[in-house]
Amino acid sequence: MAANTGSRLSFDSAPDIQTREPTEKSLKRYFQVLSEKYLGDILRYVHNAGRYGTGNDVRVDLPAIIVGKGDEMMKRTIKDVDTSMEAAIDSLVRGGLARNVAVGVTLTVDEEYGSGSTDGSAGTSSKSTTVYVNHLYGRTGSDVSTAADCSIVR
Numbered sequence: 001m002a003a004n005t006g007s008r009l010s011f012d013s014a015p016d017i018q019t020r021e022p023t024e025k026s027l028k029r030y031f032q033v034l035s036e037k038y039l040g041d042i043l044r045y046v047h048n049a050g051r052y053g054t055g056n057d058v059r060v061d062l063p064a065i066i067v068g069k070g071d072e073m074m075k076r077t078i079k080d081v082d083t084s085m086e087a088a089i090d091s092l093v094r095g096g097l098a099r100n101v102a103v104g105v106t107l108t109v110d111e112e113y114g115s116g117s118t119d120g121s122a123g124t125s126s127k128s129t130t131v132y133v134n135h136l137y138g139r140t141g142s143d144v145s146t147a148a149d150c151s152i153v154r
Helices: 020-026 036-049 063-097
Strands: 106-115 124-133
């Protein structure tokens, strides 16, 4: 789909879907800033000189045209570089850079209590296991699966 087909804007090729169309409509290319009469006069003067080109084929490298072509080329180059960078970042993210939120669900603590004897004999000992459940903003750790679940703002 073209960047601008009729009144519909293609979101695939727009660098910023909110500002592309108004920006394109309000900005003029460099050669459009100069009046068409001025450019036509220069081309006519060169043609009338009869030294550059043959017949009606007059090739004049006007600064306005050169700058305009350079602008168009840079516009395409910047868009291509942006697209390449987005693709590289997307592949990094898909390759494992992004992952699910790591949240501790439980903490198990094993404790050993003992009473030692002062006379060197073995005392009594007991073991205890305590399981602590992690809670984040009213949810248990096992219910948290997205970054939005880790925030008080929902």
